[in-house]
Amino acid sequence: xxxxxxxxxxxxxxxxxxxxxxxxxxxxxxxxxxxxxxxxxxxxxxxxxxxxxxxxxxxxxxxxxxxxxxxxxxxxxxxxxxxxxxxxxxxxxxxxxxxxxxxxxxxxxxxxxxxxxxxxxxxxxxxxxxxxxxxxxxxxxxxxxxxxxxx
Amino acid sequence: xxxxxxxxxxxxxxxxxxxxxxxxxxxxxxxxxxxxxxxxxxxxxxxxxxxxxxxxxxxxxxxxxxxxxxxxxxxxxxxxxxxxxxxxxxxxxxxxxxxxxxxxxxxxxxxxxxxxxxxxxxxxxxxxxxxxxxxxxxxxxxxxxxxxxxx
DNA sequence: TAGATTTACATGCAAGCGCATATAATTAGC
DNA sequence: GCTAATTATATGCGCTTGCATGTAAATCTA
Numbered sequence: 001x002x003x004x005x006x007x008x009x010x011x012x013x014x015x016x017x018x019x020x021x022x023x024x025x026x027x028x029x030x031x032x033x034x035x036x037x038x039x040x041x042x043x044x045x046x047x048x049x050x051x052x053x054x055x056x057x058x059x060x061x062x063x064x065x066x067x068x069x070x071x072x073x074x075x076x077x078x079x080x081x082x083x084x085x086x087x088x089x090x091x092x093x094x095x096x097x098x099x100x101x102x103x104x105x106x107x108x109x110x111x112x113x114x115x116x117x118x119x120x121x122x123x124x125x126x127x128x129x130x131x132x133x134x135x136x137x138x139x140x141x142x143x144x145x146x147x148x149x150x151x
Numbered sequence: 152x153x154x155x156x157x158x159x160x161x162x163x164x165x166x167x168x169x170x171x172x173x174x175x176x177x178x179x180x181x182x183x184x185x186x187x188x189x190x191x192x193x194x195x196x197x198x199x200x201x202x203x204x205x206x207x208x209x210x211x212x213x214x215x216x217x218x219x220x221x222x223x224x225x226x227x228x229x230x231x232x233x234x235x236x237x238x239x240x241x242x243x244x245x246x247x248x249x250x251x252x253x254x255x256x257x258x259x260x261x262x263x264x265x266x267x268x269x270x271x272x273x274x275x276x277x278x279x280x281x282x283x284x285x286x287x288x289x290x291x292x293x294x295x296x297x298x299x300x301x302x
Numbered sequence: 303t304a305g306a307t308t309t310a311c312a313t314g315c316a317a318g319c320g321c322a323t324a325t326a327a328t329t330a331g332c
Numbered sequence: 333g334c335t336a337a338t339t340a341t342a343t344g345c346g347c348t349t350g351c352a353t354g355t356a357a358a359t360c361t362a
Contacts, residue, residue: 007284011275012268014284015176017291022173023217024295025166058341066174071319073342078318095327095340117163124162127297128290133158133165136290139283140168144175146278209311222349224312229348246310246357 018140025123034115037108041067042079043116046101046109049085055098057090084108169291176274185266188259192218193230194267197252197260200236206249208241235259 030040038046048064049056062072076099079085084105090096101109124133181191189197199215200207213223227250230236235256241247252260275284 007276007281008268008272010281010284010288011272011279014275014279014288014291015271017288017295018169018173020215021291021294022169023215027217059339064171064174066178068320069340070321070342074318077342090340093328093340097341117159120166121159121162124165124294125158127294128162128165130158130161132290132293133161135286137161137165137168139279139287139290140165140172142283143172143275143278144168210309219350220310221312221351225348228312244310244358248311 028123029116029119032115032119034112034119036112037082037084038112041065042075043109043112045072045075045079046084046105047113049099049101050106050109050113055088055100057096058099061099079105179274180267180270183266183270185263185270187263188233188235189263192216193226194260194263196223196226196230197235197256198264200250200252201257201260201264206239206251208247209250212250230256 026040035043044065045061048061052060058069058072058076061076062069065072067075076085076087080087083102085099085101088098088100090098128136177191186194195216196212199212203211209220209223209227212227213220216223218226227236227238231238234253237251237253239249239251241249279287
């Protein structure tokens, strides 16, 4: 059907623009001089933990990070070795590991987080009005929270 | 000022939702069984070349790909070794390399591209209306095409 | 036009990543 | 309750990546 062809093209244009926006801003943020103790991907982990109330499992952290399970496992090794987070056995599930920020990790996350939030505000603020930011947030949220369908 | 604090929060929420949408869809696409001869990052390069009329330089390709210059250089090595693209010396600039798709590269790009476009249409189509896709495209384009300001 | 700077790409090397697989604990089937 | 399947995480290994740096050509400077 003609309408579907148009929608396909439109969907691809929308996705490409989202990819490009993501790539440009990510590259821009990565180039900034604020990732002292962590690196951007490591910060993702610290941030994910900071949002959570209690400790998280590896598999819970992984939902927020674009990284394979083994890679995440070893990244957490390194972060723990540097004293930024803590691994404890889960008393209720012998397979699981409960991961949480140390005080040092919390401090590092806050320091980087503050600077990073400013950058985000600066870049998005220069491009979009508050109403447009709300609109963007709604649209992207809709993509993520779409009712789960078959595989 | 109070308004700026609200905008900062809003901007960060918008960016996080964009990151999450990008991560979820990327992971979903990566898990699909269509990247036979290329891999997703390599497809990015093939796609970038397919959009261009003539050959591109390394530095021109790099704008579309989130990869360091040496990594891109070697990825192009591998793609050329597999016969998917061609490297020629630029007659006008002895430093530059002109990179273009071979027939095989064009074929691979088209095959993957068709399948990938369907996936994009399916996923975005399930989440957004055409009007919302247009809106998303406009907003993301605005982020990228924002008038260049200071470093 | 000789020297200095910049631009475009390549390469050595260590660190990180993904794939396949191993290990161990939980849950499901019967 | 015993085996099979599943879930959660770890490890071996080869490939890829990024950083620092090298090389070579173009451009700028005087």
